[in-house]
Amino acid sequence: MNIEPQNKEPQNFEVLFRHSTFLVRYSAVQTIKNVNYFSNNKRCHGGLCPPIIAAFVVFASINSFAKTYKLRKPNQQSTINNHQSPTLSVSETFLSLQGEGAWAGWPCFFIRLSGCNLRCTYCDTQYAYNEGKKRDIPGLVDEWRKSRVGLVQVTGGEPLLQAETLVLLEALLNEGARVLLETNGSLALGNVPREVIKIVDRKTPGSGMEEFFLEENLGWLNQGDQLKFVITDREDYEWAREEVIRLCLSCYTEVLFSPVWGGPVPFQLAEWIIADRLSVRFQIQLHKILWGEKRGT
Numbered sequence: 001m002n003i004e005p006q007n008k009e010p011q012n013f014e015v016l017f018r019h020s021t022f023l024v025r026y027s028a029v030q031t032i033k034n035v036n037y038f039s040n041n042k043r044c045h046g047g048l049c050p051p052i053i054a055a056f057v058v059f060a061s062i063n064s065f066a067k068t069y070k071l072r073k074p075n076q077q078s079t080i081n082n083h084q085s086p087t088l089s090v091s092e093t094f095l096s097l098q099g100e101g102a103w104a105g106w107p108c109f110f111i112r113l114s115g116c117n118l119r120c121t122y123c124d125t126q127y128a129y130n131e132g133k134k135r136d137i138p139g140l141v142d143e144w145r146k147s148r149v150g151l152v153q154v155t156g157g158e159p160l161l162q163a164e165t166l167v168l169l170e171a172l173l174n175e176g177a178r179v180l181l182e183t184n185g186s187l188a189l190g191n192v193p194r195e196v197i198k199i200v201d202r203k204t205p206g207s208g209m210e211e212f213f214l215e216e217n218l219g220w221l222n223q224g225d226q227l228k229f230v231i232t233d234r235e236d237y238e239w240a241r242e243e244v245i246r247l248c249l250s251c252y253t254e255v256l257f258s259p260v261w262g263g264p265v266p267f268q269l270a271e272w273i274i275a276d277r278l279s280v281r282f283q284i285q286l287h288k289i290l291w292g293e294k295r296g297t
Ligand code: SF4
Pocket: 116, 117, 118, 119, 120, 122, 123, 124, 125, 126, 128, 156, 157, 158, 184
């Protein structure tokens, strides 16, 4: 990992120490000279004049400490080492509105990483299966910063397939971003930084990928995170409802029920949730209502 902590600037402490010791020593010598000079009641006759030197030393000390202090101010630039940064395979980056979950409606910068280990029946991002463009992490962080929105979502494909994703998440957090991670739930969440808001898919039978869910991942979710069920039909709904009740999922995280896009379910799903008084959040993909099934939205 090549990210330096923001306040790690040992060279500045060395500068401060060197400036301090040199100036203290130099001031002491000049003070002794001045004492001797005035005690002998002499005057300056050109050349090195002790009172002027003393004034110069005081000025130089203040200037030097001011410069040193300035050096120690927090770095406004990226804290990532640009020279040895790992790269990620990226499918696309774009600025849009967050279309799903608790952050729906907020402007959000998206980083879609390439590759996926699943093949859901309703997948709408098949273009992300293939190798994307290699991007270095400082470049991605800079692009997010230039987007001028605080919210960033790292998604896929399946973002946790690439080990370097964890470095990206850390880098974004270090730069002050509010970071969302959308993952398909099949890979362990244990190493994801605590501050990252996790949006985890719970694949239903209708996805064809139900068996790949890693149940231990439930242990990494808390109230700020979200567990998302994409519902394809009534059978899916009943299965998901039983999971919510059996594992008391709403007791410790936010549960989202989302109708599969383009299916006959949306209206019915809303009715089913109301009839069952189920403690879940109904959601619909806002970005698709606004822009349809279009890349980069
Ligand atoms: S996990 Fe997501 S990207 Fe992967 S196949 Fe399923 S829907 Fe597509």
